[in-house]
Structures are given as structure tokens and as C-alpha cells.
Amino acid sequence: MSVQVADPVADLVQAAKRVLPGGTFGNMPAEVVLKEGKGGRIWDEAGREYVDFLLGSGPMFIGHAHPEVTAAVEAQVPLGTTYFGNNRHGIALAEAIVDAVPCAEQVRFVCSGTEADLYAMRAARAFRRRDKILKFEGGYHGMSDYALMSMAPRNPGNFPRAIPDSAGIPKSVQDEMLIAAFNDVEMAESLIKEHKDELAGVIVEPFQRLLPPAPGFLQALRRITQEHGIPLIFDEVVTGFRFAYGGAQEYYGVTPDLCTLGKIVGGGFALAAIAGRADIMAHFDKLAVADEDFLFQVGTLSGNPVAAVAGLATLEVLKRPGTYEQVFASGRTLMAALDGLLKKAGIKAQIVGEPPLFDVLFTDQTVRDYRDTLKGDKALATRFNQLLRARGIMKGESKYYVSLAHTQADIDHTINAWAESIAELKKG
Ligand SMILES: Cc1ncc(COP(=O)(O)O)c(C=O)c1O
Structure with a gap:
């Protein structure tokens, strides 16, 4: 006799598919059900932890649930x-x-x-x-x-x-x-x-x-x-x-x-x-x-x-001194690390963007406008993103948003996930 174990995430996904067109709010796949964010990390309903480069599609630049933002909102809500x-x-x-x-x-x-x-x-x-x-x-x-x-x-x-x-x-x-x-x-x-x-x-x-x-x-x-x-x-x-x-x-x-x-x-x-x-x-x-x-x-x-x-x-x-320097330093470290790993693996790719916002495009041709971006290997990008998601990296389809809250541990975790995922990509 098999015992049915309740899977709260599967239930949520099922409910979403019933009442939402495409099972989603229109933004991320139905299988991604997010529960909690703190600083540069986010957790899903299954309890999996991710370094968060989605950042709510960009607003959470200083990190999720920043104590000063939380305090300001908590003071206002009763009024x-x-x-x-x-x-x-x-x-x-x-x-x-x-x-x-x-x-x-x-x-x-x-x-x-x-x-x-x-x-x-x-x-x-x-x-x-x-x-x-x-x-x-x-x-x-x-x-x-x-x-x-x-x-x-x-x-x-x-x-x-x-x-x-x-x-x-x-x-x-x-x-x-x-x-x-x-x-x-x-x-x-x-x-x-x-x-x-x-x-x-x-x-x-x-x-x-x-x-x-x-x-x-x-x-x-x-x-x-x-x-x-x-x-x-x-x-x-x-x-x-x-x-x-x-x-x-x-x-x-x-x-x-x-x-x-x-x-x-x-x-x-x-x-x-x-x-x-x-x-x-x-x-x-x-x-x-x-x-x-x-x-x-x-x-x-x-x-x-x-x-x-x-x-x-x-x-x-x-406004505080050093904030932009910190974000740019994190972004530069990440961009250089990803570029280095892809080059070492001999994968045709380039990092495009600025330190607070970048991604990899899988093409070695010059990219200056929209049509150039179509030269990127989209299937490879999707596969890379999937491998990264499984290794605790949350991001949108085509962007890494860097946050003031990302720590050295977040950066190290990301670089490890990149190295492992690139090794998987190489296996084909
Ligand atoms: C450049 C740009 N303009 C406008 C928008 C639309 O903003 P919203 O999603 O708040 O309507 C976005 C959203 O990502 C954006 O990236």
C-alpha cells in the first residue's frame, strides 16, 4: 500500500494552474513559488535557498526586507x-x-x-x-x-x-x-x-x-x-x-x-x-x-x-558613502569571474552589461543592438539558467541584478555554481 505524502508546493502549483492563465502571474514559471526574501537571498515554498539575482525584477537593490525599509513601512501602516x-x-x-x-x-x-x-x-x-x-x-x-x-x-x-x-x-x-x-x-x-x-x-x-x-x-x-x-x-x-x-x-x-x-x-x-x-x-x-x-x-x-x-x-x-562602489565592486568581480570561467571552458560567449546589471550572451560576435542579441544561443542560455537554478541561483531569463546586500559568501556560492554548471554544459 502506498502512502500519499502531501506536497504543499505541488498543491500550490496545481492551484495556480487552475486559477491563473498559464498557471502564473505572467512573470516566472509556475513551478517557481517564492516564499521569503532576506538580504541577497530568497527561499521557495519547498525551503530551497537561492542567491537572488532576480531581486523582484530589480526593485530590491538594497536587499529584501532591509531593516530600515521594514521599520519605515511598519511605522506608516498603522497610520x-x-x-x-x-x-x-x-x-x-x-x-x-x-x-x-x-x-x-x-x-x-x-x-x-x-x-x-x-x-x-x-x-x-x-x-x-x-x-x-x-x-x-x-x-x-x-x-x-x-x-x-x-x-x-x-x-x-x-x-x-x-x-x-x-x-x-x-x-x-x-x-x-x-x-x-x-x-x-x-x-x-x-x-x-x-x-x-x-x-x-x-x-x-x-x-x-x-x-x-x-x-x-x-x-x-x-x-x-x-x-x-x-x-x-x-x-x-x-x-x-x-x-x-x-x-x-x-x-x-x-x-x-x-x-x-x-x-x-x-x-x-x-x-x-x-x-x-x-x-x-x-x-x-x-x-x-x-x-x-x-x-x-x-x-x-x-x-x-x-x-x-x-x-x-x-x-x-x-545616499551613504560607498554604496555604489560596493555594488560596482561586486558586479565587476562577478562579471570577471564568469567571463574567466567561460573562456577557460572554451565556450563562445561574452558578458554584456554594466556591473549592477549584466548577463552572458552565448555568441562571440559583436553585440550592439537588438538584432545582434538574437545571435546568442538561447537554448544554451536556458540550459545554463536551469543548471544554476538547481545549484541555488535565482535569476530571470536574461539578467543578473546585483544588490548592495550580496555578500562575499553569495559571490563565492555563485562562482562555484557557475563553475559546476559550465562543466555540465561542456558535457553536453
Ligand atoms: C525599462 C523598463 N521600462 C518600463 C518597465 C515597466 O515597469 P513595470 O513593470 O513597473 O510596469 C520595465 C519593467 O521591467 C522596464 O524594465
Whole structure:
């Protein structure tokens, strides 16, 4: 007679498959059921421990359950979690953003990066009284109809034609977006010149997914957009407060007209922001512009005090001397170790990214834009990730997010897991 042993994880997976499409929230596979995070580690429902390079898809830059963030949230919750009106913590967070981020003269809070990007594009349209937005192939700006154009085309077409990434997007949206190749100054310049009279704005991830900007690329975008009075939007949802306290605009030394922030700025809660030039942000102010130029924007949870205190506590930690140096040192050590192991094994691969955010691409060809990234051996990357998961490394499909909380023990564990997994890859 066999005894049935209850498997709580299998039960959860089964329940998820019953009530969630695809069995998931849309982010990670159904079999990954996470329970607890602390510092740079995370545990699943089966009790397995991982060094966490997923970091909640990026927000947990100073580590899970940071004591100062926890204390700030615990102090706020009994006072109420949302009011809809202004509150002192949201105001303080907006001030902190204005102090930190070069382009930020004013701030509007929303709850997700998707919303921030959607409203930044809308603000550019309101300001310019024109419709078209230029984005870059492979660039991710959230899930709006306009953003989901040529983000991950399986069969890239001819520039500048936009290809929808999702079902359910009205056909007309395609005609409102122009697509250029990341890191191609000539293409961007000729498209902007040709369409200058219809263009409302240019949106770019200053560090696109894993791709650093080629020297001079962001500077050229800045020059060309400025020449034609077209707002340049940096999507800093990932890079904000990560590449430097002032984000990628500080790190790469190029100031856009608007930027969007998310992830780190909400300290692990639902908060994101549009920030930028006061004359463009004025479109959010009914009294500052003509009726037809007013950008109508409200949100139930915008700037709620719990997310605001979590964001403020996170920024307090990040402001301390040595924080960015520590993250960059950890990232550099990890990148060099992985590169060395792959080279020693004779595997065609390269490490792409910057120290706070990188991954391996399994190709030895030059990688500068989205189409180059398709040259990477995806099956090998998936296999590598699976081998690593089994050895206590949690990461997304294509990113290692490095945290201030990652310790030397976390780094050592990761390097060992890499060595073992690469040995497995070699076996085939
Ligand atoms: C560059 C970038 N922009 C926008 C978004 C969307 O942010 P959210 O998931 O908060 O809507 C993301 C999310 O990963 C992102 O990486």
C-alpha cells in the first residue's frame, strides 16, 4: 500500500494552474513559488535557498526586507496606507528625486513603470502637439499599446516600421510609432530629421536591456532632439538610482528632457514616476496650460504613503558613502569571474552589461543592438539558467541584478555554481 505524502508546493502549483492563465502571474514559471526574501537571498515554498539575482525584477537593490525599509513601512501602516491626497512622505520623495536626478524639475507619481512611460509619451505629445514617438528596436517601455512595438520582434522588419509585440493592439497604433536601431546614430538622425514635423518625442532606455550605449550615442540623441525641439525621454525604470544615485543620466553624463523612474524608487512597493522639465510637466497642471493642452492624469494609489516611506528609506541607504562602489565592486568581480570561467571552458560567449546589471550572451560576435542579441544561443542560455537554478541561483531569463546586500559568501556560492554548471554544459 502506498502512502500519499502531501506536497504543499505541488498543491500550490496545481492551484495556480487552475486559477491563473498559464498557471502564473505572467512573470516566472509556475513551478517557481517564492516564499521569503532576506538580504541577497530568497527561499521557495519547498525551503530551497537561492542567491537572488532576480531581486523582484530589480526593485530590491538594497536587499529584501532591509531593516530600515521594514521599520519605515511598519511605522506608516498603522497610520493608514493610502489617502488619495498629498502626504508629507510623497512630497519628501518628490523632493529627493528632484535633488538626485539631473533632468527632474518636477515629479508626477504613478504606480508602475508601464504607467510612467505611457504618461511620459503622452506628456511629450501634449507639449509638442504632435503624435509620433520614436523608440528603439528591443527597447522595453512597459506594456502600453505604444510601448509594445518592436520590443522583441521575432522577425524584425524594415526600419522604421513598428511591429506589434502583442495581440489586442489597435492597428492604428503601429502608424504612430517609428522604430530605429539602438546605437545607430546615423539611422536615428535621418529618421528624426525626416519626421521632425510629426514627432512628439524620442524614448530610449539609456542602457537598453543589457546593452550599454556606444560612446557618443546618447550625446548624439541629445544633440539631434535638441536641434529640433523634440523632447528626449530616458526610460530609467531600471537604471534610476541603480547606475548612480542620479541614474543613467548621471552615469553616462547626458541629461534628457523627461525620464521615468520605477523599481528602486518605490522600495519594493507600487510606485513609479515621471520626472523632468517644468515646462513639459506643466501639462499635468490644469491651471498652467490651456484646456486643450491639459494632460488629465489621476491614480487611486499614486504617491501613497507606504510606498513613499519605503522609497525614502531606500534612498537614505543609497545616499551613504560607498554604496555604489560596493555594488560596482561586486558586479565587476562577478562579471570577471564568469567571463574567466567561460573562456577557460572554451565556450563562445561574452558578458554584456554594466556591473549592477549584466548577463552572458552565448555568441562571440559583436553585440550592439537588438538584432545582434538574437545571435546568442538561447537554448544554451536556458540550459545554463536551469543548471544554476538547481545549484541555488535565482535569476530571470536574461539578467543578473546585483544588490548592495550580496555578500562575499553569495559571490563565492555563485562562482562555484557557475563553475559546476559550465562543466555540465561542456558535457553536453
Ligand atoms: C525599462 C523598463 N521600462 C518600463 C518597465 C515597466 O515597469 P513595470 O513593470 O513597473 O510596469 C520595465 C519593467 O521591467 C522596464 O524594465
